[in-house]
Amino acid sequence: MNFGFTEEQNLLRDQVERFMQDTCPMPRVRELSNTGGFDEALWKQIGELGWLGLLIPEAYGGLGLKWIDQVVVLEAAATGLCPLPIASHALASTAILACASDAQKSRWLPAMASGEAVCTLGLYDDANWIDPSAITASAKASGEGYVLGGTKPFVNDASNADYLLLAVHGPEGLALAAVGKEEVRITPQPTMDSTKPMASVDLEGVHISADSLVPMTQEQLSYLTDCGALAVTAEMVGAGEAILNLTSDYAKQRIQFGKPIGQYQGVKHRLADMYVDLESYRSLCYFAGWCADDDPQELARAVSLAKGYASDAFNQIGIDGVGLHGAIGFTAEYDAQLFLKRSKWARPMFGDSDFHLNRVASLGGL
Amino acid sequence: MDFDYTAEENAFREEVRKFISENLPPKKERDKNFLNTWLEKVRAKGWVGFSWPKEFGGSAGGLIEQTILREEMALAKAPPLGTSMMGLAWVGPGIMEYGTEEQKRKFIPDILDSKVTWCTGYSEPNHGSDLAAIQCKAELHGDNYVVNGQKIWTTGAPWSQWIILLTRTQFDVESKHDGITCLLVPMDAPGVEVRPIENMAGDKHFAEIFFTDVQVPVENRLGAEGDGWKVTVSALANERSSIGEVTQMFAKLENLKELVKVTYKQGKPAQEDPSVRRKVAQFEMKIAAMKYNGLRYLTKQIKGEPLTSETSVNKLHRASLEIEMDDFAVELTGQAGLQLRGGDAAVDGGSWSKSALNWPNVVIGGGTPNIQRNIIAERLLGMPKD
Numbered sequence: 001m002n003f004g005f006t007e008e009q010n011l012l013r014d015q016v017e018r019f020m021q022d023t024c025p026m027p028r029v030r031e032l033s034n035t036g037g038f039d040e041a042l043w044k045q046i047g048e049l050g051w052l053g054l055l056i057p058e059a060y061g062g063l064g065l066k067w068i069d070q071v072v073v074l075e076a077a078a079t080g081l082c083p084l085p086i087a088s089h090a091l092a093s094t095a096i097l098a099c100a101s102d103a104q105k106s107r108w109l110p111a112m113a114s115g116e117a118v119c120t121l122g123l124y125d126d127a128n129w130i131d132p133s134a135i136t137a138s139a140k141a142s143g144e145g146y147v148l149g150g151t152k153p154f155v156n157d158a159s160n161a162d163y164l165l166l167a168v169h170g171p172e173g174l175a176l177a178a179v180g181k182e183e184v185r186i187t188p189q190p191t192m193d194s195t196k197p198m199a200s201v202d203l204e205g206v207h208i209s210a211d212s213l214v215p216m217t218q219e220q221l222s223y224l225t226d227c228g229a230l231a232v233t234a235e236m237v238g239a240g241e242a243i244l245n246l247t248s249d250y251a252k253q254r255i256q257f258g259k260p261i262g263q264y265q266g267v268k269h270r271l272a273d274m275y276v277d278l279e280s281y282r283s284l285c286y287f288a289g290w291c292a293d294d295d296p297q298e299l300a301r302a303v304s305l306a307k308g309y310a311s312d313a314f315n316q317i318g319i320d321g322v323g324l325h326g327a328i329g330f331t332a333e334y335d336a337q338l339f340l341k342r343s344k345w346a347r348p349m350f351g352d353s354d355f356h357l358n359r360v361a362s363l364g365g366l
Numbered sequence: 367m368d369f370d371y372t373a374e375e376n377a378f379r380e381e382v383r384k385f386i387s388e389n390l391p392p393k394k395e396r397d398k399n400f401l402n403t404w405l406e407k408v409r410a411k412g413w414v415g416f417s418w419p420k421e422f423g424g425s426a427g428g429l430i431e432q433t434i435l436r437e438e439m440a441l442a443k444a445p446p447l448g449t450s451m452m453g454l455a456w457v458g459p460g461i462m463e464y465g466t467e468e469q470k471r472k473f474i475p476d477i478l479d480s481k482v483t484w485c486t487g488y489s490e491p492n493h494g495s496d497l498a499a500i501q502c503k504a505e506l507h508g509d510n511y512v513v514n515g516q517k518i519w520t521t522g523a524p525w526s527q528w529i530i531l532l533t534r535t536q537f538d539v540e541s542k543h544d545g546i547t548c549l550l551v552p553m554d555a556p557g558v559e560v561r562p563i564e565n566m567a568g569d570k571h572f573a574e575i576f577f578t579d580v581q582v583p584v585e586n587r588l589g590a591e592g593d594g595w596k597v598t599v600s601a602l603a604n605e606r607s608s609i610g611e612v613t614q615m616f617a618k619l620e621n622l623k624e625l626v627k628v629t630y631k632q633g634k635p636a637q638e639d640p641s642v643r644r645k646v647a648q649f650e651m652k653i654a655a656m657k658y659n660g661l662r663y664l665t666k667q668i669k670g671e672p673l674t675s676e677t678s679v680n681k682l683h684r685a686s687l688e689i690e691m692d693d694f695a696v697e698l699t700g701q702a703g704l705q706l707r708g709g710d711a712a713v714d715g716g717s718w719s720k721s722a723l724n725w726p727n728v729v730i731g732g733g734t735p736n737i738q739r740n741i742i743a744e745r746l747l748g749m750p751k752d
Contacts, residue, residue, distance in 0.1 A: 001375070001430055002368045003661040004669065068367060248747045263750040265736070268743035275742050276679050283658035284651070290367045305654045308647065357647035358640070364650055365623060366637045 013076045020080030032083045033194040038160040047115025060109035067292035071234040078238030083195040085157035087231040092119035099214045122155035122166045130351045139170040145210045148203035158199035159188045176214040193345035228350035229307040233285045236314040240278045243321040243339035277313035301363045308356035311347045318343030382438040405480045414448045415478050423478050440613035453477035453484040457530050460601035464589040485526035487517040498542045504533035513580040523573035524562045546594035550586045567723035612657045656680045675745040678738040685729040692722035
């Protein structure tokens with residue numbers, strides 16, 4: 001029985017947090033997100049540090065670690081609202097590892113492990129529906145390969161990816177179509193959170209070769225959705241901690257009516273509730289992270305408990321983080337509002353709390 | 367990260383299960399001697415005061431074994447391991463830490479053997495959450511303290527033989543935390559008068575206690591004069607793993623789900639109602655959070671890092687769950703849910719309606735939720751004190 005992290009995992013967390021503070025601090029995050037830009041130098045640097053190939057086996061040039069290690073990186077990166085597509089890249093790696101043939105793995109994984117090829121994963125085409133039926137894009141047999149149809153309206157990090165893995169209904173059932181950025185029409189979409197670029201991807205009439213279609217079972221789709229929800233929850237842990245720290249520090253310094261506002265119970269009790277929620281979805285997230293590799297049978301329930309908690313709790317933490325600051329929290333130049341925006345982004349991603357809590361009820365026998 | 371147990375730990379779990387299967391008959395088959403026999407047997411096993419040092423009659427059990435023991439006992443819905451809940455929870459640990467050799471010899475064995483039940487004299491009519499402001503007076507006259515004052519809402523007072531009593535021995539102090547002295551007082555001492563108070567559930571679990579010129583020999587003082595606050599805080603900090611509680615709450619959740627499955631709302635099965643499903647899932651979510659919070663804190667303890675105020679997190683969850691789960695069951699079952707035991711339509715023998723009136727036992731007893739929030743904000747987030 002040991003529900004703690006190893007020395008190596010703690011070092012990794014420190015390393016990523018330091019990277020965010022020193023190399024990708026908040027002013028840089030703002031610059032990048034304002035231009036929808038992508039910092040190739042930063043990406044190359046974290047590729048060299050091994051963070052982009054954590055999940056990829058050593059045989060393909062990765063580190064061969066587990067999702068719990070990926071959780072450590074995503075959490076730490078989100079303390080600084082890292083705009084780099086680390087989560088999307090990890091999910092694309094997971095998709096290849098779960099669904100692709102050995103030949104496809106050999107072809108794609110080495111470039112993904114180094115970060116040389118930036119990748120993302122696009123699953124559902126309905127705005128708020130986690131179900132195979134919510135995939136409307138298609139692949140039809142055409143000559144030696146396939147012709148794609150439809151649009152993927154909500155693909156994370158599409159504008160910055162070299163390769164996209166996109167869920168489609170193929171001739172033999174669900175599949176992932178692997179396409180290069182040049183082959184499709186990618187249109188960035190403005191959203192509430194500019195640190196998480198979103199784009200629509202038009203696939204209509206795009207031809208792909210036979211070996212660019214990766215069959216995917218419903219179970220695999222479900223597993224990838226769970227990993228997506230896990231990744232987003234890990235980021236909610238890091239971002240939640242950061243906004244709680246920012247707000248606590250402010251409450252200690254801001255004087256009103258002759259006292260620091262953190263001395264008033266109206267403020268300190270709200271901060272305590274934020275702490276309780278953060279610690280709780282943190283624990284659920286770590287357990288889900290462990291399940292991903294060590295108890296996959298339990299993953300669905302564990303992820304739904306974690307994301308079901310975090311989606312609404314982090315949303316409230318974002319609101320209270322801004323609200324407790326008063327007008328300064330509402331100010332564009334101040335960072336608190338960026339965390340509120342992240343909480344809006346994270347809430348529906350890979351299933352909102354209604355979806356996850358309903359699944360908890362079903363798995364629990366109701 | 368690793369959720370497996372070692373071979374020794376699994377063997378211990380098996381031992382506990384075997385003991386339970388051999389010694390815990392179904393409720394209907396238990397005769398009136400059952401509880402005494404049970405208490406003797408668990409005592410003989412060394413499971414009462416399991417974590418206490420061997421020199422005091424404990425078993426020096428490790429943290430994981432304690433967890434396993436609590437978990438299995440809770441799963442089996444076994445009776446408690448001793449009748450002196452407070453004696454085992456903090457009076458005993460307090461005496462082991464601050465008591466004289468004679469106090470240890472005199473009090474510890476009786477707590478372990480369930481011969482003596484303790485209550486805790488903290489709250490006063492004017493001082494509950496602001497505990498350090500207590501006024502119950504103790505004056506040293508020769509070899510005796512003379513106690514005058516009042517305690518109130520003292521849980522277990524109607525049936526306890528001893529009380530651990532916070533008194534004020536000095537009034538002219540700079541800080542209210544100074545000048546407090548802890549005394550160990552027999553409830554049958556002349557001048558102690560107990561008046562039970564009925565609670566909203568109709569039970570008489572707590573009482574007000576009047577002390578009029580009660581003579582307490584100085585050898586019954588726990589810790590030095592004026593050190594009572596330190597003794598209290600460190601006794602209460604004798605935090606335990608909340609795993610046993612979590613197991614009980616999971617069991618309660620299962621009962622609640624069973625109720626949901628057989629209940630109709632507006633003519634339709636309640637389990638199909640999205641708001642019912644969401645609510646039940648949220649209970650599971652919070653109980654699971656308590657479980658994994660508890661395991662994280664347990665891991666910290668095993669690594670030798672002291673627990674500070676983190677346990678307030680689970681106390682707040684427990685407080686809200688204690689209120690909300692019964693409340694939900696009562697609301698779900700409509701007018702039948704209102705009926706108490708004996709009512710023709712009473713739900714599950716009136717157990718939900720009964721416990722929906724009993725939550726303050728847990729929610730207020732160990733420090734109100736707002737006190738827990740103060741603890742978290744001040745000690746973990748560094749907010750200035752009120």
